[in-house]
Amino acid sequence: MQTMIERQRFCGRDFTADELLLIQDVVATCGGISRCELALTVCELLAWKRPGGGLKARECKDLLELLEGKGILKLPEKKRTGKNGPQKSIAEAACEEPFSRLAGSVEDFGSLDVERVETREQRDLFRDLVTRYHYLGYAMPFGARLQYLVSVSRPRHEVVGCIQFSSPAWRMKARDNWIGWDDARRAAALQQVVNNSRFLVLARIRNLASTMLSRTLGRLGSDWRRQYGIEPLLVETLVDRQRFHGGCYRAANWIELGETSGRGRMDRANQRHGAAIKTILVYPLVKHAARRLRDGR
Template sequence: MGEETGHRVCGRTLSEADLAAIRVEIALADPPNRAEIARRVCRRLDWRNAKGEAKLMSARVGLLRLHRSGLIELPEPTTRNNNGLPLKHGPKRWPQERAFSGSVGALSGLRLSPVAEKARSRLWNGLIDRYHYLGYSPLPGAQLRYLIESEQGLLGALGFGAAAWKVAARDRWIGWERETRERHLGRVLNNARFLVLPWIRVRNLASRVLALAARQVGEDFAERYGERPVLLETFVETPRFRGTCYRAANWQYLGCTQGRGKCDVAHRAALARKDIYVYPLSADFRRALGVEG
């Protein structure tokens, strides 16, 4: 696996001893289903977040990846999910397309509303699936999702998920070596989705939303997961976008990706290159990310 050791899944490196322990828990699970196996594995490997809660979703995703790699054998799923099928869970009723134009100062009550209830989750998923150029896919790892709202109505959607595993320009800028990155990557959040609805034409709205997010996500993430992020990152596909709103919101440009993707073992650039932007949430973010001096 190149420079990595063990089997890396969902932010955790599993040794051969860990895999052996997982196989034991699979054999002992009662009832013998994937949910119970994930609970047992979290207990056995102490797979928890900063609040001490079992990371069941990460465990289930990681176990499925190990199963598909042939490293473990999971029982057949007891229920069918919609993975790989077209998105079916948009909102029961789509919001009215209320066109609004002008300057951001003309908006009243601009806010980022956290997505918590099921109905709002369906709305967020549906908006991203219908209007975002990347479409909907579940955000990786620990995440925060917001609806962008004002007194004038719904304006868009914003989502943060787990940081990219390796980014050469970002890691050099932080000063990360591999082991330090592995220990502290969870304190970096990736702005994976940003959508302003196509009928909203408000000057400077995007940069204002990013400024709101910079003030809000640290507290929201700490309340939900028990750990405060110290750095935000995002990747802007070029030449489709220019990153203007990130620059206007004082995000720092670090360079561009190599366009290879995490599965490019042949080192052949095949994906779109993306500009890399970061935004520190604290002055001592490098120290919080394990870099001294």
């Protein structure tokens, strides 16, 4: 858009021209998600929160509509819904009993069936499984997302895993150093990075985890382009080193880059440094992914 972007004061906050350019980029690159999801994403990136810590999503939606009225950005059409926003459910503790009693080697169970979560029934099943069996529980991710259910075909059709991909972390020192981009390139190309934000294996089947990763990554690029009109170049994930080694990622040829500071995505005040350190791993979906993210070609 050609509209000149200037500092904007709204709801008691001054938004700089750089922040407005970031909002413009997020709206332009996150096609396919709702206005509510855009508002949550912008609030998260700019740490626009209430005193109690909640995101100012309602105010942000009003700001987005104001900016649209000024010709700074173009929002997606409003969606009809009976809910007031993304529903969030966090499990207090994951179940210790396995969901599936299947055991053996992945080759014993036929080819894996990877289904993208699209129907209401699939969404309910995915949410229920992740809520009950993942140590972090289920939470509606901010921004873009794709979810998959993975099943075996014999001795019967049975779900054995769940995988979720969503919007990337805004900043991670080890990742950003590996790519070698500056702030301007990161703002322009960040949406070509996808985060593997949930990974759940529901059966004690040897090599199941790495096979699940390989199968879903094989179709992630085309599914993401179809949904959002963006070519993903790199996938990232964070592994809690106190709980997991991350061997399945390494077996699937992911690259370990280092560790997080432990702050978390929302700790802009650096108050939780070192509290939850995680290992950063990435998987290039294309050749020369770092160069393409850094140079734009």
